[in-house]
Amino acid sequence: MKDLNKQFSLILLYALLFQGLYAVEIEFNADKTLLDSKKEILELEGNVSLKYQALIFEADKIFFDKKNDMFSGNELKFSSLDNFFYGAANIVEFSKTKLTLKEVEFSTCPCEEKIWWIESDEVSFNNEEKIVSSINSKIVVQGNTLAYLRKANFPISSERKSGILLPEIAINERSGLDIKVPVYINLRENLDLTIEPRIMTQRGYGLTNELRYLGKNHNGFFNSSFLQDDKESFQVLETDNLRWSFNFLHQQRLNKSTFFETNTSSTSDPFYLTDLGGFMSGLSRTLYLPQQASLSYFKKDFSMRLDLNSFKLTNPLAVNQFQRLPGLKLNYFFNKNNFKLVLNSDIAYFNKGGSFRNNEKESLSRVLFNPKASYLYNQKNYFLESSISLLYQFKNHQGNKNTELSPLFELNNSLKFFKLSKTTKIILEPYINVAFSDQKKIINKLKIDSGLRFNPFKHKQQFGSLFLSNQKDIMIGTKLTHTDKANNHFKFEIAKLSTLGQKILFIEEKRIDLPEPFSLKLKYKTNNGIIFKSHLSLDSKNNFNLTSNSISLNFNKYKILIGHYFARNIEIYNLNNNSLEQKKINSFEFSASVHLAKNWSGGFKFINDLEQKKNVNSVLSIDYENKGMVVGLAYMKSLELDWVSILENDTFKDYHKDRFRLFFELKGLGSIGKPKESYLKRRNL
Template sequence: VRYQDRDMLLSASEASGTTAPNKAKVKQVRYQLLSSRGNGRAASAVLADSEHASLDQATFSTCALDAPSWEFRAADIDLDQANGIGRAHDVTFRIGDVPVFWLPYASFPLDDRRKSGFLYPELGYSNQRGFDLAAPYYLNLAPNYDATLTPRLMTQRGLMLGGQFRYLTDSSRGTIEAEWLPNDRDTDRRRSLLHWDDATRFNAYWGATVDFNHVSDDRYFEDFGRSLSIAATTLLPSSAYFRGQGSWWKASVGGDEYQITDPTLSVAAEPYRRLPRATFDADHSLFGNLDAGIRSEYVSFSKDNAVDAHRLDLHPYLAMPIERAAWFVRPELGFRYTSYQIDRDADKSPHRGTPVASVDAGLRFERALDLGGSGYTQTLEPRAYYLRVPYRDQDNLPLFDTQEVPFSFGQLFRSNRFVGADRQMDANNLTLALTSRLIEDSSGSERVSASIGQIRYFDDQRVQLPGRAGTDFNGSTYVGELDLRINERWRATFSNQWNPNSDRTELSAVGIQNRFGNDGVFNVSYRFRRNLLEQADASVLIPLNPSWRLVGRWNYSMFDRKTLEAFAGIEHDSCCIAWRLLARRYVHNIERDMSNALYFELEFKGVGSLGQKTGDFLRRAILGYQ
């Protein structure tokens, strides 16, 4: 006998039933779920209707029916397709024919509808935390909010309690996360984390955002973070803003503050709180191509054991961009005014005002090329940017939130090399740059992109951060970038900054990627920034066959003569089961101490995974990992 409806396909040795009511009983059943993944056998089954069935002496798996790598066996199973829930008694989970665990009762989802219950545990080991076991419990509280409670046992640290609450309404969405370790055995103190992010829309124009973060101490991420990037977190930001936006304006009011999470930084290094902080930007067409706009900001700065201050920054401007297919000219004239009210005995109200004028212009040429029998379009794009900002003495202005932007190709076309309003660079500069691209006609893919540029200085650069002398260079560092996409399998990127004033390279980066086979990928890169870092990085994903893959990475600092991170692992993937084993050694704190970790993840497809989640980690570590 064969039977099929929208949710199930089954075969049986015999069947009997009635049409009123519509009910059937079958024996020696083989079944396949159609609306979700899964199949199995049963000694007998009762089909109450198209959405309800009861099975005796039943099995369930997502593997091949005749040779399952794993399966559930139960004395009886009730399948409720209407509510998407299965219920079973006397349940045994087996890998091969070996029983792994037993439960007197279990319920499980049959489709993607959410259901309260234990999620699969996460397992791991590191010499910082010891054996690491987390057992999350999911709570389906309502259609628009849920929660997950996660007790986490670390044999070297103790029992940590964690939780996540998510909510979604017509106007808001957000997440609240918390972790709490009452007593860390290593440090003999309480450790905790709190995070809240929220985005709310009040109407088409106004909304609010919140991003609140707090940890109990400056070594929290070092001890409990699972990646080098998290462990290297120096400042933990928090912010809350009320925001508005229209067709020609946008505004915000709120505040920011930071928590130091680097134990090598003193309290004095903590950035100023910006509370309140308000911004208003506008850009509106007057007539023809003439636009008028303003960029403005008001901030109140405060910090323990430091002077408080208020700062107003106004930058009104006129612009007349003219854009055509083969050329563009973008002249802009503005005036930047910045004033302070500082809580100090002398010079309480310093200020600065200076005009800012610029002209950005470029040409776009193109021609057809035939290379190896394929058609290409080559572009040639010269660009010139002139900037004029008269010098204003700013030594009496304080520094609250201003830093110098690292030099890059994009910096060639900025009106200020500082971010923040405490400094406005002086300029009588002309930037000259050239870009060329090679575009494949058949696919539209950009196979080659090359750029080079430099700023020519006609006056000395007198405005500097405190402690730095002015310069009299005739030209800036040369910046060059090259991106080669030779074909779908090979890509190479190069960037270099050469300083003619010191006759040496300031920055250099090289990256090469090769994709091979169906999923294989190999990356190698080199990064250098003078007096800061010099690193080599290699990563690989090697498919041995459709089921087995090797992964690995090595990140080495020549500057420190030390490995920053290295891992190697193996993956196995079949139709219904996948597992991954990784061994990792990495820098885990600011003092560059090393840590060892072992990750194991086992996934039963269609059901869940057991162990440490490593997929996201590998996607960040290996460019091109699938």
């Protein structure tokens, strides 16, 4: 034996002692090294650290056998360079491209405790592909064997790798036992594909896939789904059992000023989303599916947009609506010394379509020109903006030509008063906004808008270009904001809309009296996570009332939301029945996410219809979580749609009468199902 007692690189060692043999790139550090040149065995002892390709091995003693290209040691610990993959082995065999570990256990859990791991007779590491292949393995969770795997592959870095992901399992009354097994395929660094075979015991079998791509100047995805549906209730409505959906989105920058975008989706039948929900189709539950494409060009003072704006209506009883096929918008901007000039023009051709069942055909062409000039005056705490615009429209509807010219004058006045001190900041802003247009009683005018509007609360009412030229409005109000030293915020606004004359809308010879409400909004937010919101809108003329109040508590151990929403005499024009309808909403919501114990948390949400005196939406969930795993169970029951979400937030929940959901995650490996947060919060369109 020869005592070297010095740190060496094994590459240099082989070059000196084993001439003619290939050098393997292994680097080591040790307190003591002993070499047996006859047996070609190197003994490393004391704080041994050995680096082989992307792995680092550590032990008190390691024996390196050159004849058999292997090293061994008791409790030989290893980890990848990024600490994503780690474990222990007794025997290690190596070559230039492959490393084999025997009698090994490993994990990718981001935890210090030994929560879950994989025990294998043999594990092979391929450095080129950065994957681990194991033989005769078992997954152990907190000392209990969860599953046996004869052969399996695992990634050894946080980079995306192809393979079978953990399945998702659900039970609901419409589909029965629902199992899907996603398969992820990493085609390139910027291209991947996920395929999900699916079996539903009460329906049949299906397939969902998602293709994603990303380039320097472009990105997009393509989702599609297929279902061989054997459910008898569906066959009463549709004769074709093969059901499908797709969604394609592509965005691209052609140069620094030109952009292209397309977003198109469709389904085989109008019941696809309402029947199966977004969880099957990969699409959000929505009232219409977009089929759009646009080419946009931007400069400092000019913009141009060529677009196609079509859609597919998901309501099976919906009638055809006007679609923009195609349109061209030209806009010019000029701004100097508080004077602004905007020239907007729009040339478009409209054709009715979008319905699955309705065959009504109608076409229309329109030319629109809308110049607007405005001047801004700002002196100390006084703000004045005045503007005048003209709206010229030429329409050719089925050979009937019509020309309109509608002027509009707007005047916005406001004062801002500030009070600043070391402890508080107060801003008071009273305002008066005036809008006048010529008075024209327009009956039987066509609604021309390819972007369907569903939200009367969120979107500002439009006149002239959408429905009519009839406006003499005065809005008087005051805003107040208060912030204290502790960073508590208080916002308050009160306003009254008044009209000189009558605020009336005519559609298909039906008269709609538009509200002139008195409105009040209040929001108070504390620095410790308490938020109170209140909104009140009253209109005595139409007996239209709307109020919403909510309080949310956001603390470390629990989050609670309590809310009430009331709306009376919401006027809805039913295109199917050609009639006006009134709807009343009176709902109470109570939701919470609570930390129950050290590793336990739960959540619930109840939406109660106070008119029907019953819960229309309910969610219950419970989770167990530690540093290495999460186990959760959720139960959902829905009797009808969440109308508050639709009207106020543009959200549309998946509608399921009864459904159980299981969530299980081994951190660092994968998960089954969705966490409770997916069901407790409202999802955006």
